[in-house]
Amino acid sequence: MVNTSVMLCGIKLDNPVIPASGTFGFGYEFADFYDINVLGSIALKGTTKNARFGNPTPRIAECRDGLINSIGLQNPGIDKVISEELPKLKNVFNKKAIANVGGFSIAEYVEVAEKFDNEDQIGILELNVSCPNVHGGGLSFGTDPKNVCEVTKAVKAVVKKPVFVKLTPNVTDIKAIARAAADGGADGLSLINTLLGMRIDLKTKKPVIANKSGGFSGRAVKPVALKLIYDVYEAVKLPIIGIGGISSAEDVIEFMLAGATAVQVGAENLVNPYACKEIIENLPSVMEKYKICKLKNIIGEAHNG
């Protein structure tokens, strides 16, 4: 009997599979289709201080083995998330969720993080300093080590729960950003967020996405994500949630070998609503195939020797 559990900052996950923020809403809608308690955890939709409609449509463009999205952090705002969304999740999910915190200023990140920190349902805070689809927010924070350090430090000063910083791949040196988050006191890192991308419609001769470009994700980005996780694992001694194009139990193992303690499945949820459940169900047999008894023992194994 194989063991799929992992420890993430003192929280035991039955398995390392977590739906990624922005691909699973606030979780409860998926409970109509399967028991979502099989999940390791759930990363909730990115939440900001105020309600946001997000960007104009079209905000989705299909690509080979992936898609570009430009949602722009549509969410009902932190107060409604706490009063309306979390109670709905609580009815169907008895584990701790990961709150994804968005913002446009350090003060906003702090305010939203502090409110989530008071919620028992939340196990980890994930600071989204890497959303490519909001101007003056997200990405600009995530590309500057100084900002990443400051926002992490400011949030850490007011919260008790572990803080993960979600990193963008759209930088020259992700290791410098990772170190800045570590210097700010981060408890872990989530990577990668989406890559900047664009599609152009040959008929209209204009970008498909109303905002012209967006964030590219899906199976195609997997090698990019693996390499960056591998690099960050060597640069900082913080647990990593690996994200980027995961679509199978084999992919989960590959990410853990690169250095991930847990993983998030993103775009795959959008093409197969049962993706996380199927990956979790397949994990034991794939572990047996590769003679892995305890999943937690393979974290970073690709770095040995």
Add this chain to the structure above:
Amino acid sequence: MYKKNIYTVVSNKNITANIYEMILSGDTQYIVKPGQFINIAVEGFYLRRPLSVCFKTENAFTVIYKVVGGGTEKMSMMSSGVKLDVLTGLGNGFDTSLSGNKPLLIGGGAGVPPMYYLAETLIREGRKVTVIEGFNSKNEIFYENEFKSLGAEVIITTVDGSYGVKGFVTDAFIEDYSYFYTCGPEPMLKAVYDKTATSGQFSFEERMGCGFGACMGCTCKTKYGNKRICKDGPVLLKEEIVW
């Protein structure tokens, strides 16, 4: 409530211009209302293809689609026996309880198919249905006789006047109708909105990521807040629409 299942292509034929009719067999219990849609995975394409349900029986359903890109082109070449991964039962669908006795159904081009399942349902519920089908030209017309066979009054419009009433669907409006339902290109929907005297329901289209409410890709603003076309729609009431 939606469900993912494997369906088998029973038939797939070109019915006019670049319009195809595909019949798929399998579990149809999650398709509960006209106006709902299904989402087909096409091998080699990352996202699914959302298509409205044109008709359903206990063990098969029909979709009619226009070849507009690589995915639908690949679909058009599928022969009977091909197995497809399909999500069924998506979207809110039309509410037929508001129709009154003489509903008017207005479909434009690739927006005609959901009107067929709707007409069939309304007629079964004892309503007197009139359908206006709008096309650009005679060679694009489909389902005129199929609607007539259901017992609907059918009016065809063509922009170039090559068949039926010359002009747009709004040039062929009847005087006496209790309510309306419409699906088609957005300029047509807007024209119908301005022309209609009664309340009614509009089926919208938007580029979707998932088709089941997870990604927020297809959100629109309404008078009652943000709605996802795929999950809270695709059908919106006239009263809530913000253009």
